[in-house]
Amino acid sequence: MGNPVMTDTKERKFKFVIIDDDQDIIDLETALLAKEGHEVISLIKSDNALQVIQQEQPDCVLSDIMMPDIDGMMLLKQIRDDKSLDDIKVVLVTGRSFAFDRRQAMKLGADGFIGKPLDIATFAETVIEIIVDEIEMTFWGVRGTLPVPGPKTLKYGGNTSCMTLQFAKGQFFVFDAGTGIKALSNHLMATRDGKLNAKIFISHPHWDHINALPYFAPLYIPGNEFEILGAAHASISLRDLISSQMDDVYFPITMKDFGSHVEFRELGQGAFDVDGIAVKTMLLSHPGNCLGYRIDYKGRSICYITDNELFLPESPSYYPNYGNNLASFIEGSDALITDCTYSDAEYASKVGWGHSCISRVVALAHRANIRVLYLAHHDPDQDDDAIDGKFESAKKYMRDLNSSTDVLAPAESLTVFI
Numbered sequence: 275m276g277n278p279v280m281t282d283t284k285e286r287k288f289k290f291v292i293i294d295d296d297q298d299i300i301d302l303e304t305a306l307l308a309k310e311g312h313e314v315i316s317l318i319k320s321d322n323a324l325q326v327i328q329q330e331q332p333d334c335v336l337s338d339i340m341m342p343d344i345d346g347m348m349l350l351k352q353i354r355d356d357k358s359l360d361d362i363k364v365v366l367v368t369g370r371s372f373a374f375d376r377r378q379a380m381k382l383g384a385d386g387f388i389g390k391p392l393d394i395a396t397f398a399e400t401v402i403e404i405i406v407d408e409i410e411m412t413f414w415g416v417r418g419t420l421p422v423p424g425p426k427t428l429k430y431g432g433n434t435s436c437m438t439l440q441f442a443k444g445q446f447f448v449f450d451a452g453t454g455i456k457a458l459s460n461h462l463m464a465t466r467d468g469k470l471n472a473k474i475f476i477s478h479p480h481w482d483h484i485n486a487l488p489y490f491a492p493l494y495i496p497g498n499e500f501e502i503l504g505a506a507h508a509s510i511s512l513r514d515l516i517s518s519q520m521d522d523v524y525f526p527i528t529m530k531d532f533g534s535h536v537e538f539r540e541l542g543q544g545a546f547d548v549d550g551i552a553v554k555t556m557l558l559s560h561p562g563n564c565l566g567y568r569i570d571y572k573g574r575s576i577c578y579i580t581d582n583e584l585f586l587p588e589s590p591s592y593y594p595n596y597g598n599n600l601a602s603f604i605e606g607s608d609a610l611i612t613d614c615t616y617s618d619a620e621y622a623s624k625v626g627w628g629h630s631c632i633s634r635v636v637a638l639a640h641r642a643n644i645r646v647l648y649l650a651h652h653d654p655d656q657d658d659d660a661i662d663g664k665f666e667s668a669k670k671y672m673r674d675l676n677s678s679t680d681v682l683a684p685a686e687s688l689t690v691f692i
Contacts, residue, residue: 291316320341320342320343324356328359380443410441412458417434418434435482437454447472452483475504478562479562484519493534495533516529560583566580576611579610582613608646612635613650649684
């Protein structure tokens with residue numbers, strides 16, 4: 275079926291205005307961007323920068339903060355106050371690495387914040403990613419219940435639920451902390467410099483969604499900041515749910531050993547602002563309080579719906595209002611990552627276990643006009659061949675429905691740009 279990766283805009287050539295009182299920085303930024311074929315106009319003084327921007331109408335402004343005449347924050351405000359410049363991206367490139375400055379810049383409407391000294395290898399790519407403003411979605415674990423190592427799970431991977439969304443402004447969302455979060459941890463420790471500020475969304479506290487959180491190394495690094503968000507429970511707090519699995523009896527390290535700053539936020543069913551991004555939640559059809567998440571960002575939407583049982587219409591537990599509400603919740607999403615634990619044949623003996631079969635998931639995605647359906651949360655008894663079989667069944671069901679919805683069975687480490 276169709277390719278969900280959207281990267282055409284990255285091939286475009288853009289027009290930049292650079293403002294910095296350091297000629298060496300101007301020369302370096304200009305060389306890095308011109309090498310990729312982009313047009314660059316540079317200013318070493320900021321006093322007439324707004325007039326130049328209004329005249330040239332660049333795609334992006336790169337501005338230092340600490341400058342005489344008009345500093346970068348004031349210039350940013352001037353740009354954002356001029357409605358004729360709404361489509362121009364503004365990126366602050368600065369030696370000021372304080373979290374306060376980053377927050378202030380984002381509040382004033384900056385599209386990005388890049389620290390000095392510049393990373394020559396990644397600078398141009400980072401700037402283009404900010405302009406294009408895609409959401410980077412990566413799968414780190416796609417199985418359910420138990421991790422499954424071995425030669426029969428090499429194609430899709432054997433880790434349990436974990437997925438990330440990374441936004442151009444730097445927001446970083448992690449969904450669930452199954453064993454896939456250890457692979458994410460290894461990746462971040464090997465590739466990421468500087469402080470990490472992330473939101474960790476827990477769908478529900480069953481072990482396959484939280485049991486690898488203690489192995490997420492960034493939690494132990496001073497200076498990092500995390501907010502862990504999840505469903506509210508009447509009998510226990512989210513903090514206690516997470517900390518109890520790290521009790522001395524079960525695990526040699528407790529939450530007291532976290533070096534990072536960690537906060538907890540309990541969510542009900544509703545709409546929330548999380549780091550400037552719209553997040554909606556819905557309680558799902560699964561034992562205990564389990565939240566599905568919908569993320570809406572600049573005309574695009576991603577739904578993470580696991581774990582969830584869609585009962586067959588002939589089942590005594592079938593409740594049409596739930597299906598209607600869920601279809602409305604996910605309506606028109608660009609990506610639906612959802613529970614497809616069983617084939618239809620397997621589901622017959624698993625009714626009431628809190629998970630769905632392929633035909634019901636396909637029908638839901640088609641009904642809700644989903645652009646791409648991502649099959650996830652596979653049963654531990656299913657090897658790669660069995661997942662291939664579910665994937666082929668899903669595509670056949672979509673063809674039978676004459677549906678415009680694409681289907682993908684993601685493997686660990688797959689990255690999709692939306």
